[in-house]
Amino acid sequence: MKATFLVERAMHLVRMRWLAAASVLCGCSAGIMEPEWEAPASRSQALVPTEQxxxxxxxxxxxxxxxxxxxxxxxxxxxxxxxxxxxxxxxxxxxxxxxxxxxxxxxxxxxxxxxxxxxxxxxxxxxxxxxxxxxxxxxxxxxxxxxxxxxxxxxxxxxxxxxxxxxxxxxxxxxxxxxxxxxxxxxxxxxxxxxxxxxxxxxxxxxxxxxxxxxxxxxxxxxxxxxxxxxxxxxxxxxxxxxxxxxxxxxxxxxxxxxxxxxxxSPVVNHLKHYGYYWAQSGSYGPHLDEVTAHTNLNFVQHPEDLAACAARGVKCLLETRWQFFNGSTLRPDYAQAWNQLVTQITPYLGSVGGFYVIDEPYWVGVSVRDLETCVNTLKDTFPSIPVMVVHAVPSLSPSLVTPARADWVGFDHYGPLSEVVGHLNTLRATLTPSQKLWLVPQSYLVGAYSDDAALARANWEYYDLARSDPRIHGLLNFGLWTHQAPSSVPRTFEAQRAIGNELLRR
Structure with missing residues (x-):
């Protein structure tokens, strides 16, 4: 289903050196022109990758x-x-x-x-x-x-x-x-x-x-x-x-x-582009961008006002868009107006938007395929070149899984042994179009198979091993810090993540 909302405002963004003109189109969505999205360059190129x-x-x-x-x-x-x-x-x-x-x-x-x-x-x-x-x-x-x-x-x-x-x-x-x-x-x-x-x-x-x-x-x-x-x-x-x-x-x-x-x-790989964390900046779990900016280049943030923090640090962030589209698992009847309002709020910081994150684990919480497609299509109709991410829960994974075709990045979360992660990865990969990129969600808190810091740190390296081996994997988004675990309580894990991010981003 295609969104039928109108964007009727002219947006002058001197800071980002572009002009987005809103168009009034009868019976269809208005696409906002935004700067072509690119992976941000590393701050430092001191680490030059070399193969043995x-x-x-x-x-x-x-x-x-x-x-x-x-x-x-x-x-x-x-x-x-x-x-x-x-x-x-x-x-x-x-x-x-x-x-x-x-x-x-x-x-x-x-x-x-x-x-x-x-x-x-x-x-x-x-x-x-x-x-x-x-x-x-x-x-x-x-x-x-x-x-x-x-x-x-x-x-x-x-x-x-x-x-x-x-x-x-x-x-x-x-x-x-x-x-x-x-x-x-x-x-x-x-x-x-x-x-x-x-x-x-x-x-x-x-x-x-x-x-x-x-x-x-x-x-x-x-x-x-x-x-x-x-x-x-x-x-x-x-x-x-x-x-x-x-x-x-x-x-x-x-x-x-x-x-x-x-x-x-020791082959050099170039398919891995992003490394970051869930909840790096949010009203729910606090401000943490300063803790991770040095070794990341794309972090999840919760609210449009969090983008100001991203802009101040010169980094891209992944913006959650759940509440503009869904009441619980149901598509809001006024989603077009709510999305329009968000567009207005993020306009001054659009250069800091590295992607949009739709509702987490959509099918597991009861969202319909049609409503998820409406959400994804609305985002892509408005900002065609900004990636949209969908992350599934493992119970939703099956050979018949349908991910909206216009979702750019697709992942899943599973906090268990890597052998199980590998199986779920193969299941998900087989359901996607060739152009859709995969993401991994490394475990960052103590539970299940990883009940101590040393084991969890090792698991993070193993996630990185898996990501390096698969050219479809585009990035890693760590989950568990601040929501379940303070970095100070898993120092070896956090140190491993710093090392992984620095190597992945060649910093």
């Missing part, structure tokens, strides 16, 4: 030792580049490495890729790399477990981390600290010092290629493959090493070929 290593496998001379260690300076980048590779057997028992042609780069039938041919084999990158500042190993790569096969699942490619350079490169070997495999049919396997771990979900839809992103830290693996997220607990006999060698392997039968491309260690 990336190999595109482009441009090697395949005639020179089958290209494996050719043109390293041209195809590799990062602080560890250039780095050579050593051929290994890839077997679970002692054996010599296979012949040169088994592992090649830029083969005529597999241009600008690393390819394994006809036999089980592995490689070791000859420079070890370290965990990042948060304590995680991060990897990304593109893999074809078997090129042009029937996806039977009997063959796989593997990516492994080993604390020593003496492993043969078999994914479930006890000398491999962490092993990951993906089968031709999308089946997944994870190993901790040789022990098989439970992966949730245990497979992803079969595909010709798999784009994989992994975050591996003590006790937990989180990742995304072709838009499906997964998790696994690590509970092997020892912790991960402080630094590790990267191993790549393929388990193949005769005449089959596997490929790797664009292998990266």
């Amino acid at each position: 290593f990336r190999d595109t496998f482009n441009g090697a001379n395949n005639a020179n030792g089958t290209g494996l260690n050719d043109n390293l300076a041209g195809r590799q980048s990062g602080s560890l580049a250039p780095a050579t590779y050593t051929r290994l057997s890839g077997l679970w028992y002692p054996a010599p490495a296979p012949s040169l042609w088994v592992a090649q780069v830029n083969h005529v039938w597999s241009p600008d890729t690393l390819s394994f041919h006809s036999s089980t084999s592995a490689l070791r990158m000859d420079k070890p790399f370290s965990r990042d500042a948060s304590g995680a190993f991060r990897l990304s790569f593109v893999a074809e477990p078997v090129v042009s096969d029937a996806r039977d699942g009997g063959n796989w490619v593997s990516v492994m981390l080993g604390g020593t350079a003496s492993s043969s490169g078999y994914v479930s070997g006890a000398d491999i600290d962490f092993g990951f495999l993906i089968r031709s049919n999308g089946g997944l396997g994870i190993f901790d010092n040789g022990q098989s771990m439970t992966v949730t979900p245990g497979s992803v839809p079969a595909a010709d290629k798999y784009s994989v992103s992994l975050a591996v830290r003590d006790g937990q693996v989180l990742g995304t493959i072709n838009g499906v997220s997964f998790s696994a607990r690590l509970s092997g006999p020892v912790a991960l090493p402080s630094s590790a060698y990267l191993y790549l392997g393929a388990y193949l039968e005769n005449e089959q070929v596997s490929r790797f491309d664009d292998v990266a260690v």
Whole structure:
């Protein structure tokens, strides 16, 4: 249903250097011109993100030792580049490495890729790399477990981390600290010092290629493959090493070929744009922008007058619009007038509006799909370039969930183990249009699975791991501080959040 309200006022905003002219349109909403919305730049660019290593496998001379260690300076980048590779057997028992042609780069039938041919084999990158500042190993790569096969699942490619350079490169070997495999049919396997771990979900839809992103830290693996997220607990006999060698392997039968491309260690990601908090400024829970502005760039505020605080600090804020549209769960009959009034109130601060937040957990509190669409459409008709956010409650998530198509950002809140968060994320993602961006709501108070500060701080890093791995995730909005927990009572969590925000925003 389309709003039928009229905006009949001229708005002169010298401060923001734009003029919004209200138009009177018969029987339809009047769109207000607003400045094109952009993610605000960081105050400081002191932290320049760098990858430890990336190999595109482009441009090697395949005639020179089958290209494996050719043109390293041209195809590799990062602080560890250039780095050579050593051929290994890839077997679970002692054996010599296979012949040169088994592992090649830029083969005529597999241009600008690393390819394994006809036999089980592995490689070791000859420079070890370290965990990042948060304590995680991060990897990304593109893999074809078997090129042009029937996806039977009997063959796989593997990516492994080993604390020593003496492993043969078999994914479930006890000398491999962490092993990951993906089968031709999308089946997944994870190993901790040789022990098989439970992966949730245990497979992803079969595909010709798999784009994989992994975050591996003590006790937990989180990742995304072709838009499906997964998790696994690590509970092997020892912790991960402080630094590790990267191993790549393929388990193949005769005449089959596997490929790797664009292998990266500590990859830089650019899809994460926002970090902030619920209730950073409100009449209900007080003013807290000064506590978080240094490590955030988008925070939830409750009232239009709170935007003055955002403007004074030069930051964007996410403005709640619930009360202008709903009485309880019912659309207000005078919502058009109430929205018009809000437009007037926020006009002096429109440059500080980073997004509109509609009623929280709409379907769980009884809002109808039609009324939610009316709310979202009204916001977008008035301010087409300002994002609108909808956050669902987990009981509302199902394959049949309908989120208004014009909602830009969509999230859900769930305060439980990350394995459950991953499942809900996959359910929500499958219901959205390709243009809609996902948000995570990290837990910031002590309850349930996270009943002490150390566990909660760790969970926040794991939320960040998950967000980094999924290119659909656009931001994180922390919930629980001030409403349930004072930052002083969870100092390790708040310190983790400061570190995450600074890294995400590259400050």
